[in-house]
Amino acid sequence: MCGIAALQLKDPALRSQLGTLMHGMLCEIVERGPDSAGISVYGDARLNPEGVATVSLLDAGRPDGDIAAALTDLLGVPATVTTLGDTTLASAAASTDELSAALRIAAPGARQIGRGDSVATLKGIGDPVGLAEQFGLESVSGTQGVSHTRMATESAVTASGSHPFTVADDLCLVHNGSFSNHASIRRTLKAQGVEFDSDNDSEVAARYLATRLQAGDTLPEALENLKAVFDGFYTLVVTTADGLAVLRDPIACKPAIIAETDQWVAMASEYRALAGLPGIEDARIFEPEPGEVYSWTF
Amino acid sequence: MDVLEETVVDLASTPVRELNKALHEAEPGSRWRVENPRGAHNVAVGIHEDIRVTVEGHVGYFAAGMHQKGWLEIVGNAGTGLAENIMSGTVHVTGSTSQSTGATGHGGLIVVDGSTGARCGIAMKGVDIVVGGDIGHMSAFMAQAGRLVVCGDAGEALGDSIYEARIYVKGTVASLGADCIEKPMRDEHLAELGDLLAAAGRSDDPADFRRYGSARTLYHFHSHNTY
Known part of the structure; x- marks a missing residue:
């Protein structure tokens, strides 16, 4: 069992409330996964300033100030580095590739667990609500976000095993379920040169989607391909800079409920996570059909 | 006409356990209204007196579980496992329900005005279920007794490994499961069927439905079924 809560705000007037709304949703999915959690937020001016790339690190290994100074030297532009709980966020007015490469030198032992121009990913172990407070979730604004509470079943409870998996620029995946053929797909991807951050089965799905998107698939096409290749139980939420998608496996044991109004679209493991959203009384509420890809773009 | 006194329980301020305790101790014939369920789990489980309960809003998992007596209406949607193991009485949902509606139900009547998710009536043992809309895949899986009425369409593998139970479907059936014909x-x-539709407050014509049930070929072990 894991908990998922995702929210895309279509109405710009609501975007200053993204963090507050996500916090309310997260509090209702804690019981589904109390061991660790992660949050990805798109378009927050503090976490992701315009024209600035952000990379999330675990086990940064050096004080924030030292990493920032090294990055500034390497990139020739000012860099900011902030540690929030287990996660360290590094930002600079550079491309994500340049920032990522500089971080391999500036923070050589660190794991890079998120990257993008629009997204900031924060992960940690322990009480999800405590983590949300460490991350300052309630003060976050932005266009969309996804949070995940994990009840680990197939790999260790670690920050790197927490979701979301943000494995390519602005691409996040969260998963409730378990894949049964992830090891063989991991081998195939490794043979193609793909590198992994963890032993987690969900990361394999994220890496697979990244390769499909790289090859030119649209997000719905990439998810159709995932459905054909992956075996197991899953409810997936995938977000990109452009939008959000939901897919349940054809057996559909894992829950998902979607609510949509003109102002927002939200998906959660359980209705109670949606109950506090503004205008929920008049929302269109439905369970996504098994095996069907749903997507929303801005 | 006398207006019967109604007890109102607001789940915004009362824990579900307190609600359920109060319902278990309720006087026969009493009326209850539950407000602000906001998707809470286990709402109104184990009612065992002849009472009337209306829940105003959407509920979470296992609402009306083990329902033994009385009449319960949910004005909204219900999550997984509505009225699981219902024994008798009536549970009515005005919206839609998630998977495993009426699982293992022994008796009574479940009415869902909207649609249900997968596995509606799984392992049903005597309950009657009337669904105004569609039902998901693997519904009436291993059903043993009771009646399942579907006024919309049925998903894949309807009645897979069914023992007994009668299934009536007005719309299309995506596919029949093993041993269901x-x-x-x-x-x-x-x-x-006319009686069941009337009990559910529906005006559908029984003549528009088709009946499905067990071919009874899986009752006994056959050596050719070994691998």
Whole structure:
């Protein structure tokens, strides 16, 4: 069992409330996964300033100030580095590739667990609500976000095993379920040169989607391909800079409920996570059909 | 006309356990209204007196579980496992329900005005279920007794490994599961379907439905079924 809560705000007037709304949703999915959690937020001016790339690190290994100074030297532009709980966020007015490469030198032992121009990913172990407070979730604004509470079943409870998996620029995946053929797909991807951050089965799905998107698939096409290749139980939420998608496996044991109004679209493991959203009384509420890809773009 | 006194329980301020305790201790014939369920789990489980309860809003998992007596209406949607193991009485949902609606139900009546998710009536043992809309895949899986009425369409593998139980579907059936076959509608079936539709407050014509049930070929072990 894991908990998922995702929210895309279509109405710009609501975007200053993204963090507050996500916090309310997260509090209702804690019981589904109390061991660790992660949050990805798109378009927050503090976490992701315009024209600035952000990379999330675990086990940064050096004080924030030292990493920032090294990055500034390497990139020739000012860099900011902030540690929030287990996660360290590094930002600079550079491309994500340049920032990522500089971080391999500036923070050589660190794991890079998120990257993008629009997204900031924060992960940690322990009480999800405590983590949300460490991350300052309630003060976050932005266009969309996804949070995940994990009840680990197939790999260790670690920050790197927490979701979301943000494995390519602005691409996040969260998963409730378990894949049964992830090891063989991991081998195939490794043979193609793909590198992994963890032993987690969900990361394999994220890496697979990244390769499909790289090859030119649209997000719905990439998810159709995932459905054909992956075996197991899953409810997936995938977000990109452009939008959000939901897919349940054809057996559909894992829950998902979607609510949509003109102002927002939200998906959660359980209705109670949606109950506090503004205008929920008049929302269109439905369970996504098994095996069907749903997507929303801005 | 006398207006019966109604007890109101607001789940915004009362824990579900307190609600359920109060319902278990309720006087026969009493009326209850539950407000602000906001998707809470286990709402109104184990009612065992002849009372009337209305829940105003959407509920979470296992609402009306083990329902033994009385009448419960949910004005909204219900999550996984609505009225699981219902024994008798009536549970009515005005919206839609998630998977495993009425699982293992022994008796009573479940009415869902909207649609249900997968596995509706899984392992049903005597309950009657009337669904106004569609039902998901693997519904009536291993059903043993009771009646399942579907006024919309049924998903894949309807009635897989069914023992007994009668299934009536007005719309299309995506596919039938192992050992589930279409059977003729005789007068007694039209009559019992008419009664069930009337009990659910529906005006559908029984003649528009088709009946499905067990071919009874899986009752006994056959050596050719070994691998």
